[in-house]
Amino acid sequence: MANNSSNGGEKTTTKPPPQPSPLRNSKFFQSNMRILVTGGAGFIGSHLVDKLMENKKNEVIVVDNFFTGSKDNLRKWIGHPRFELIRHDVTEPLLVEVDQIYHLACPASPIFYKYNPVKTIKTNVIGTLNMLGLAKRVGARILLTSTSEVYGDPLVHPQPESYWGNVNPIGVRSCYDEGKRVAETLMFDYHRQHGIEIRIARIFNTYGPRMNIDDGRVVSNFIAQALRDEPLTVQLPGTQTRSFCFVSDMVDGLIRLMEGEHTGPINIGNPGEFTMLELAETVKEEFGLASGKQDQLHRWGWGWGHLKKYGMHKIVIKHESRMKLAEGILLINPEVEIKKVENTPDDPRQRKPDITKAKELLGWEPKIKLREGLPLMEEDFRLRLGVAKKK
Ligand SMILES: NC(=O)c1ccc[n+]([C@@H]2O[C@H](COP(=O)([O-])OP(=O)(O)OC[C@H]3O[C@@H](n4cnc5c(N)ncnc54)[C@H](O)[C@@H]3O)[C@@H](O)[C@H]2O)c1
Numbered sequence: 001m002a003n004n005s006s007n008g009g010e011k012t013t014t015k016p017p018p019q020p021s022p023l024r025n026s027k028f029f030q031s032n033m034r035i036l037v038t039g040g041a042g043f044i045g046s047h048l049v050d051k052l053m054e055n056k057k058n059e060v061i062v063v064d065n066f067f068t069g070s071k072d073n074l075r076k077w078i079g080h081p082r083f084e085l086i087r088h089d090v091t092e093p094l095l096v097e098v099d100q101i102y103h104l105a106c107p108a109s110p111i112f113y114k115y116n117p118v119k120t121i122k123t124n125v126i127g128t129l130n131m132l133g134l135a136k137r138v139g140a141r142i143l144l145t146s147t148s149e150v151y152g153d154p155l156v157h158p159q160p161e162s163y164w165g166n167v168n169p170i171g172v173r174s175c176y177d178e179g180k181r182v183a184e185t186l187m188f189d190y191h192r193q194h195g196i197e198i199r200i201a202r203i204f205n206t207y208g209p210r211m212n213i214d215d216g217r218v219v220s221n222f223i224a225q226a227l228r229d230e231p232l233t234v235q236l237p238g239t240q241t242r243s244f245c246f247v248s249d250m251v252d253g254l255i256r257l258m259e260g261e262h263t264g265p266i267n268i269g270n271p272g273e274f275t276m277l278e279l280a281e282t283v284k285e286e287f288g289l290a291s292g293k294q295d296q297l298h299r300w301g302w303g304w305g306h307l308k309k310y311g312m313h314k315i316v317i318k319h320e321s322r323m324k325l326a327e328g329i330l331l332i333n334p335e336v337e338i339k340k341v342e343n344t345p346d347d348p349r350q351r352k353p354d355i356t357k358a359k360e361l362l363g364w365e366p367k368i369k370l371r372e373g374l375p376l377m378e379e380d381f382r383l384r385l386g387v388a389k390k391k
């Protein structure tokens with residue numbers, strides 16, 4: 001579409017979208033989808049690589065600077081003929097022939113992204129610019145893992161994608177929150193100006209195996225503290241809420257978004273909302289007893305829900321815990337303390353995704369509840385911490 005600038009300057013025309021490489025129709029392309037995963041050595045990225053590699057038609061290239069990720073997360077793929085790992089910082093240009101780009105490179109834990117805020121915003125802005133430039137050059141479809149932090153400390157609850165957010169532009173979290181907002185802006189500008197195929201996922205709090213044990217995020221903190229018999233540190237006020245999505249559900253959502261026909265942004269998260277105090281209590285309950293508490297109670301003919309209804313479940317937990325402690329099969333001390341500690345500035349007070357779009361446009365919704373996901377993460381942490389189950 002031509003448009004005349006108001007001062008009679010040069011006519012500007014929007015270039016036609018780049019045609020996919022003619023090689024795309026070659027037998028080779030049809031037999032192999034080449035996928036770049038930036039940040040693929042990280043928590044979500046390494047689970048995404050596992051899933052992508054299950055498809056024998058996929059070739060996966062991971063680039064990562066190992067700031068928060070680890071080669072250990074990818075050890076089972078190193079040396080595999082359809083897999084390549086490149087140490088590369090996305091703030092530097094990259095040249096690889098690929099068909100799809102999952103752009104996950106960015107430290108996710110507040111402790112890490114606040115450690116070097118200038119680098120964090122460079123990664124989000126320059127890193128995303130470099131990946132968009134690559135997508136334009138090779139005609140690749142690109143997915144950005146954005147975040148619920150683009151809503152800031154939301155005044156609308158739950159958060160739909162149409163909500164523009166309530167973000168502090170100069171706070172200690174702005175490197176990440178505003179960095180991701182600019183990344184989204186760049187994605188849409190390349191889409192409108194150059195016809196790049198884009199996909200934007202707004203990821204909500206995700207947890208699961210392979211999270212960094214000491215990366216400071218709440219679920220990893222509580223589980224590591226519980227296993228080390230340390231107090232669970234609830235940051236004030238403790239009534240702030242989050243909604244937690246298990247990593248396998250998250251990966252499923254990302255792949256559906258990439259393979260689908262919608263640019264997004266689309267919220268991907270679990271609408272199950274908890275306060276931090278409730279989360280701490282859940283960790284205590286779930287880990288205060290080894291598995292089998294449900295069978296034990298059913299043997300007694302008591303339904304867990306029945307007990308909870310009359311508030312008796314806490315008495316049973318204490319009783320059961322003391323029994324199992326004696327039997328030496330307790331995972332943690334059920335009396336582990338919950339300690340309230342100071343919080344950091346601009347911590348959002350509430351967060352819950354409206355996932356209507358994900359359901360309707362991607363046919364996706366999370367399957368794993370928090371009480372099902374936590375034990376899967378506890379097993380991973382126990383093994384990595386070398387905390388043997390007592391029986
Ligand atoms: N986990 C969550 O709860 C969550 C929530 C919302 C959004 N996200 C987003 O999802 C993505 C992955 O998050 P995660 O939880 O796996 O985090 P993570 O920190 O485990 O993984 C990020 C990966 O990116 C790499 N990386 C960071 N900066 C880089 C750079 N400049 N160049 C190359 N590699 C770089 C890290 O080394 C790491 O391997 C991030 O973009 C994050 O913002 C995560």
Ligand SMILES: O=C(O)[C@H]1O[C@H](OP(=O)(O)OP(=O)(O)OC[C@H]2O[C@@H](n3ccc(=O)[nH]c3=O)[C@H](O)[C@@H]2O)[C@H](O)[C@@H](O)[C@@H]1O
Pocket residue numbers: 107108109110147148149203204205206216217218219221222233234235236240242276343344347348
């Ligand atoms: O889902 C999201 O979009 C965001 O979720 C997290 O950000 P945040 O929710 O701040 O993550 P946590 O550090 O896990 O904090 C969650 C809540 O737990 C509290 N918290 C944290 C740690 C702790 O030990 N105790 C505790 O109560 C925090 O104050 C906060 O209210 C991720 O770190 C971000 O990368 C991501 O973008």
